[in-house]
Amino acid sequence: MLLLVFTAASYAQSQELDRVIAVVNDEALTFSEYQVRYNRELLQNQDLSRSSDEIDIEVLRNLIDERVQAQVARQRGLTVRDEEVDNVVANMAKNNNRSTVQLYVELNDRGITESQFRRSLQEQILIKRIVDLAVNSRVEISTQEVDYHLQAHKELYSIDESYEISHLFVSVAGKSETEADSDLENVEQIRQALLQGLPFEKAVEDFSDGDKANGGLIGWRKEDQLPEVFLDSLRDTPIGGITDVIRSANGFHILKIHAKEGDLKIVTQHRVRHILISPARKGLSDEEARILVADLATELRAGADFSRIARLHSDDETSATLGGSLGWMNPGDTVAPFESAVKLLEINELSEPVKTQFGYHLIEVEDRRKKDISQELAKQQAYAEVYKRKQRELFQIWFGRIRDSAYIEMVAEL
Numbered sequence: 001m002l003l004l005v006f007t008a009a010s011y012a013q014s015q016e017l018d019r020v021i022a023v024v025n026d027e028a029l030t031f032s033e034y035q036v037r038y039n040r041e042l043l044q045n046q047d048l049s050r051s052s053d054e055i056d057i058e059v060l061r062n063l064i065d066e067r068v069q070a071q072v073a074r075q076r077g078l079t080v081r082d083e084e085v086d087n088v089v090a091n092m093a094k095n096n097n098r099s100t101v102q103l104y105v106e107l108n109d110r111g112i113t114e115s116q117f118r119r120s121l122q123e124q125i126l127i128k129r130i131v132d133l134a135v136n137s138r139v140e141i142s143t144q145e146v147d148y149h150l151q152a153h154k155e156l157y158s159i160d161e162s163y164e165i166s167h168l169f170v171s172v173a174g175k176s177e178t179e180a181d182s183d184l185e186n187v188e189q190i191r192q193a194l195l196q197g198l199p200f201e202k203a204v205e206d207f208s209d210g211d212k213a214n215g216g217l218i219g220w221r222k223e224d225q226l227p228e229v230f231l232d233s234l235r236d237t238p239i240g241g242i243t244d245v246i247r248s249a250n251g252f253h254i255l256k257i258h259a260k261e262g263d264l265k266i267v268t269q270h271r272v273r274h275i276l277i278s279p280a281r282k283g284l285s286d287e288e289a290r291i292l293v294a295d296l297a298t299e300l301r302a303g304a305d306f307s308r309i310a311r312l313h314s315d316d317e318t319s320a321t322l323g324g325s326l327g328w329m330n331p332g333d334t335v336a337p338f339e340s341a342v343k344l345l346e347i348n349e350l351s352e353p354v355k356t357q358f359g360y361h362l363i364e365v366e367d368r369r370k371k372d373i374s375q376e377l378a379k380q381q382a383y384a385e386v387y388k389r390k391q392r393e394l395f396q397i398w399f400g401r402i403r404d405s406a407y408i409e410m411v412a413e414l
Contacts, residue, residue, distance in 0.1 A: 022060065023409040024067045031055075036112050036120040037063045043092050043103075060410065068406050069399070070123045073130035080125045088121050135395045141386050149382040156378040161223040163234050164259040166200055169210030171251040187245050187252040194242050200256045209251070220261075230255065235375040239266075265374045267331055270342050271367040273306060273324035278315035278359035293353045293360040300350055306364060315359065324364075330373060338363065 022029040038059050093103040104114050150156060170187050172180040190207055194200060201215030208216055223231055230253070233243035237257050246253040260266075275296060279289040296309055307323025314320040331339070341354045341363055351363040 021055070021411055022064055023407070023411070024064055025071060025407050027067065027071070029063060029067060032111070032116060033120070034060060034063060035110070036116050037066075039107060039110055039112055040117070040120055040124075043096060064408055064410070065399070065403070066123060066127055068403055068408075069127045069130055071406075072134075072402055073126040076130060076133070078126055078129050078133075080122045080129075084125055085118050085121050088125070089118070131395065135398050136391060138394060139387055139390050141383060141390065145386050146379060146382045149386050150378060153382065153385075156381050161231075161235075161260065161262040161374075162220055163223075163226070163257055163261075164220045165218050165234070166204070166214075166216040166256040166258065167210055167218050168200070168204050168208045168216055168254040168256075169251055170207065170253075171209040173250055184245065184247075184252060187254065191242065191245055191254055194254070194256075200242070203254075216256075223262075235372065238369050238371045260372060265377055266370055266372050269328045269330055269369050269371045270365050271328050271369075272326045272342055273310065273322075273364050273366060274316070274319065274326060274338075275306075275310045275314045275324055275362045276316040276319075276359050277313065277361075280359075281315040289360055290353065293362060297350065297353065297362055300362065328369075328371075330376075 018030045018032050020028045021031050021034060034055065038056065041059065089100055089103065093100045096103065098106070104117070107114070107117055168190070170183055172183055175183070186207075190198075190203055194203055199215075204210075204212050204216035210216065226234070227248065229246055229248060233246050234255060234257060237243045237255075239257055239260055241257060243253075243255045243257075246255070275293075277284075277289050277293045277296070279286050282289065282292075284292065292313075296313060300306060300309060310320050310324030314324055316324075319326050326334075329342070333339075334342075335356050335358075337354055337356050338361060341351050341361075342365055345351055345363065345365045347365055347368060349365065351361070354361045354363060
């Protein structure tokens with residue numbers, strides 16, 4: 001329920017900072033709270049040049065909406081620690097090229113106390129927490145939804161790909177399903193032989209039912225000249241690599257990529273495993289954790305099995321169950337000190353202990369490759385767009401329900 005009450009009095013003549021300007025359920029909102037909300041918005045936009053001498057009705061509406069959400073959060077028993085507020089203040093000060101002290105002084109000059117500002121930030125963190133709990137955690141997205149979105153938004157894939165490829169083909173024309181299944185087993189064995197070093201040209205000569213000229217070389221083909229089933233595999237295969245076995249209506253195919261062109265996103269990927277020793281999780285001091293990780297490094301260099309040590313000691317629970325494996329990692333997937341160490345390591349070389357905010361790491365790079373991640377980025381973008389739409393829809397339903405059940409009265413002097 002929303003009541004709007006506006007008077008014609010001039011705000012500029014008012015000196016009462018704590019006069020009530022709105023009521024939300026059983027809580028009064030004061031003008032000083034409005035000023036805090038207004039200045040927080042300026043800080044987030046890195047613009048402290050504007051004045052808050054007049055009430056912006058949109059800012060007031062936002063303040064009311066936030067109070068409704070914060071009340072629900074408190075009813076659910078959610079809380080915020082002082083350290084969390086400290087971190088937000090420090091980041092705001094940094095983004096506005098000020099120290100924390102300078103920031104508080106400037107806010108005080110605007111009539112906003114440190115405690116008022118911190119309460120406002122605490123409310124913001126509470127709101128994020130309740131939205132995560134009531135809305136974001138309930139967003140469900142299927143692989144099919146992402147695929148449909150990609151099909152409807154081809155521009156996400158608009159990279160004008162071209163591939164130089166060779167082709168090995170085993171026909172199943174006129175064969176029974178049993179015979180085709182037998183052929184599939186044979187083609188899988190051919191692929192394994194290729195992975196173990198069999199020259200592609202030799203495999204084409206011995207096994208292919210297709211064109212054997214030039215070792216099966218097709219040459220350059222644009223994406224619109226290739227079947228979609230080929231493109232799916234080609235996008236996932238690095239330059240110099242061979243695809244998985246591809247099934248089509250007329251047989252089985254293996255492709256080798258010699259080169260790629262287009263607006264491709266080629267990155268260096270690293271297949272990494274690590275052991276994390278977290279002082280907090282193990283109840284150790286920093287020095288004790290450093291000594292433990294050094295001892296583990298000595299064991300590994302003496303021939304201990306990395307997977308076994310990771311399972312026994314690593315505090316990264318997800319990778320520990322996989323023997324420390326993090327799989328293939330793209331640039332930016334991890335924190336800077338970890339990534340810097342990965343780039344400097346040779347294949348199968350064990351790092352010295354690397355310290356990050358998570359603790360101490362022992363890192364090993366198992367393999368390194370160049371990979372086109374255009375398709376992966378397109379899928380990530382599609383997922384993000386689907387998520388944003390569904391999250392917005394769920395939020396509107398949830399917030400509409402709690403706002404409709406709230407008593408709201410705005411009493412603003414303009």
